[in-house]
Each structure stands twice: as C-alpha cells, then as structure tokens.
Amino acid sequence: MSDTPMTDINPEIPSLRDATLSLEAGVATLTFQRHDVRNALTGTGLVDDIVDTAEWVNRNSDVSVLIITGEGSAFSAGGNVKEMADRSGAFAGDVAEQAERYRQGIQRMPLAVTKIEVPVIAAVNGPAIGAGFDLANMCDIRLASNKAKFGETFVNLGIIPGDGGAWFLQRLIGYQKAAELTFTGRVIDALEAQQLGIVLEVTEPDQLLDKARVMAQEIAAKPAGALRLTKRLMKMAQRQELPDFLDLCAVFQGICHNDPDHLKAVNAMLEAMKK
The missing domain is CATH 3.90.226.10 (2-enoyl-CoA Hydratase; Chain A, domain 1)
Incomplete structure (x- = not known):
C-alpha cells in the first residue's frame, strides 16, 4: 500500500x-x-x-x-x-x-x-x-x-x-x-x-x-480505518505466508479495537439487537 x-x-x-x-x-x-x-x-x-x-x-x-x-x-x-x-x-x-x-x-x-x-x-x-x-x-x-x-x-x-x-x-x-x-x-x-x-x-x-x-x-458506510486496514490485509495476503500474515492481523486488530469507530459500531449493533 x-x-x-x-x-x-x-x-x-x-x-x-x-x-x-x-x-x-x-x-x-x-x-x-x-x-x-x-x-x-x-x-x-x-x-x-x-x-x-x-x-x-x-x-x-x-x-x-x-x-x-x-x-x-x-x-x-x-x-x-x-x-x-x-x-x-x-x-x-x-x-x-x-x-x-x-x-x-x-x-x-x-x-x-x-x-x-x-x-x-x-x-x-x-x-x-x-x-x-x-x-x-x-x-x-x-x-x-x-x-x-x-x-x-x-x-x-x-x-x-x-x-x-x-x-x-x-x-x-x-x-x-x-x-x-x-x-x-x-x-x-x-x-x-x-x-x-x-x-x-x-x-x-x-x-x-x-x-x-x-x-x-x-x-x-463502514468504519473508515477498518476499511483501509482490511484492504491492506487482503493485498498482503497475496504475498505472505500464513504465520507472518496472522502476526500482522493481530497488530491490525489491536489498532481496530483501540479505534473509537469500533466502539461506535459495536454499540450500534447492540442497539439494533434490542429492536
């Protein structure tokens, strides 16, 4: 990227x-x-x-x-x-x-x-x-x-x-x-x-x-940060071995879990489940 x-x-x-x-x-x-x-x-x-x-x-x-x-x-x-x-x-x-x-x-x-x-x-x-x-x-x-x-x-x-x-x-x-x-x-x-x-x-x-x-x-409409990281992962998956790729996924997931957009999306889903 x-x-x-x-x-x-x-x-x-x-x-x-x-x-x-x-x-x-x-x-x-x-x-x-x-x-x-x-x-x-x-x-x-x-x-x-x-x-x-x-x-x-x-x-x-x-x-x-x-x-x-x-x-x-x-x-x-x-x-x-x-x-x-x-x-x-x-x-x-x-x-x-x-x-x-x-x-x-x-x-x-x-x-x-x-x-x-x-x-x-x-x-x-x-x-x-x-x-x-x-x-x-x-x-x-x-x-x-x-x-x-x-x-x-x-x-x-x-x-x-x-x-x-x-x-x-x-x-x-x-x-x-x-x-x-x-x-x-x-x-x-x-x-x-x-x-x-x-x-x-x-x-x-x-x-x-x-x-x-x-x-x-x-x-x-999806969280912007997660969207960009997901595309990066899909491109990297084409050229990396699985163990190295999973290491990268772990780091990117850590980034996502600390992004405010993640919490907004989770809360929105919880609210939708109540309806």
Missing part, C-alpha cells in the same frame, strides 16, 4: 488534465474525459491524472471508496495506436529509450493503483482494451455495462502487455484462461467476462453508475 501516511488535513481535489474528480459522502469518482481518443492512456494526461488521484485518495481521510469510469463510448482503448504507427510519443526511440518511457510513463499507473488504500470500483461503461483492460483488472471490483468489451489484445499488435497486464489477469482468473485470452488477443463481451469472474455484475448502460454508487455507498 502507500508509503505516504494518511493525514487528517484533507487536501483539496487536485486539478486534473483529462479527467474529472468528485467527492460525495466518502465516495470519490474519477471520470476519464478523452472520449475523442476513446480515453486512450498514452498520448493523453490520463496516466498522470490516475497517479495524482491515487496520491490524493491516500492522503484524504474523507475518501472511503474510489470509482473509476469513462465518459463517452469507451472505458479506455489503452494505447494510442496512431502513435504506435508513427513511432511517436511513448513509442519513440530505441530499446533503452522505450524501456525508460514505459517506466516513467504507463508503468506508473499499476504501481499507483495497487497502492490505493481504499476499495476501487471500475465502472466499465464501454470497451476496455489492452491497457484499459489491465487498468480495470487493477481495481478491486468491476461492474460493467452490457456494452462493455474486454481484450488483452497486445499480441494482435505484435507487442506484450507492458503495463503489467500479464501479472494481473492470471491472478484474477487463473493461468490457463489468462493464457488463452492473452495468446489469442480475443475480445470478449461483458457476459463472458462475468462468467469468467472478471466482472461482478453486468447492467444496462444507464444503470451502471447508479449500481456502482450504491455499492460504493454501502462500503463507505
């Missing part, structure tokens, strides 16, 4: 270049606004916007959930194919130069998103292709419009998932199915994505954000 400690001095919403960011009742919503290029992540300011949002969320104790979605017909088309054809922008230079462009460019996105301390919901409004698919898979929960499509399509262009997509997808659906999707570059619809466990729910397009907000509000 983030190395930046959460502060009680909540910073203002950052000024973003190609996205909008709002906060209401503990739920922050990041909306990509580059529908002119189908919300491509290269050749736009969206990676910077994602990184800035991640850092702001981690410093802001008023944020309990983050929703990421796209304006227009696409969630994100991933890389800008025209720039690839021109060998310009993120795709210019020799091997060493391109490697550094990836490190200083789109690879900042997975590092930032995986450090977000609150639950992240991807509301996938349309196609999530290439790096756009990978971004959705970096989130904790994915809800999709029935117009959404998903594809790990890098091999179709003669490249590899340079943003870490091969790391995320196999952890989400297992190696064999991830291999099939990655090696074939096949694009799947929202229903197949749901069947594979990539998407939790599929909705009509006009119901997607409402569905995401209802889920986000349910999560945001």
Whole structure:
C-alpha cells in the first residue's frame, strides 16, 4: 500500500488534465474525459491524472471508496495506436529509450493503483482494451455495462502487455484462461467476462453508475480505518505466508479495537439487537 501516511488535513481535489474528480459522502469518482481518443492512456494526461488521484485518495481521510469510469463510448482503448504507427510519443526511440518511457510513463499507473488504500470500483461503461483492460483488472471490483468489451489484445499488435497486464489477469482468473485470452488477443463481451469472474455484475448502460454508487455507498458506510486496514490485509495476503500474515492481523486488530469507530459500531449493533 502507500508509503505516504494518511493525514487528517484533507487536501483539496487536485486539478486534473483529462479527467474529472468528485467527492460525495466518502465516495470519490474519477471520470476519464478523452472520449475523442476513446480515453486512450498514452498520448493523453490520463496516466498522470490516475497517479495524482491515487496520491490524493491516500492522503484524504474523507475518501472511503474510489470509482473509476469513462465518459463517452469507451472505458479506455489503452494505447494510442496512431502513435504506435508513427513511432511517436511513448513509442519513440530505441530499446533503452522505450524501456525508460514505459517506466516513467504507463508503468506508473499499476504501481499507483495497487497502492490505493481504499476499495476501487471500475465502472466499465464501454470497451476496455489492452491497457484499459489491465487498468480495470487493477481495481478491486468491476461492474460493467452490457456494452462493455474486454481484450488483452497486445499480441494482435505484435507487442506484450507492458503495463503489467500479464501479472494481473492470471491472478484474477487463473493461468490457463489468462493464457488463452492473452495468446489469442480475443475480445470478449461483458457476459463472458462475468462468467469468467472478471466482472461482478453486468447492467444496462444507464444503470451502471447508479449500481456502482450504491455499492460504493454501502462500503463507505463502514468504519473508515477498518476499511483501509482490511484492504491492506487482503493485498498482503497475496504475498505472505500464513504465520507472518496472522502476526500482522493481530497488530491490525489491536489498532481496530483501540479505534473509537469500533466502539461506535459495536454499540450500534447492540442497539439494533434490542429492536
């Protein structure tokens, strides 16, 4: 998770270049606004916007959930194919130069998103292709419009998932199915994505954000400190042995038992049981 400690001095919403960011009742919503290029992540300011949002969320104790979605017909088309054809922008230079462009460019996105301390919901409004698919898979929960499509399509262009997509997808659906999707570059619809466990729910397009907000509000109603610690534990459980993990759980539980929000929640439950 983030190395930046959460502060009680909540910073203002950052000024973003190609996205909008709002906060209401503990739920922050990041909306990509580059529908002119189908919300491509290269050749736009969206990676910077994602990184800035991640850092702001981690410093802001008023944020309990983050929703990421796209304006227009696409969630994100991933890389800008025209720039690839021109060998310009993120795709210019020799091997060493391109490697550094990836490190200083789109690879900042997975590092930032995986450090977000609150639950992240991807509301996938349309196609999530290439790096756009990978971004959705970096989130904790994915809800999709029935117009959404998903594809790990890098091999179709003669490249590899340079943003870490091969790391995320196999952890989400297992190696064999991830291999099939990655090696074939096949694009799947929202229903197949749901069947594979990539998407939790599929909705009509006009119901997607409402569905995401209802889920986000349910999560945001939980004690904020426990919520952040629970997400941290779930991430750490993926890479720790059980004895070490249980030691960490003991410490985090001690923190929770000494948090005033814990006593409020317990008393509220006791009162509800009397009714």
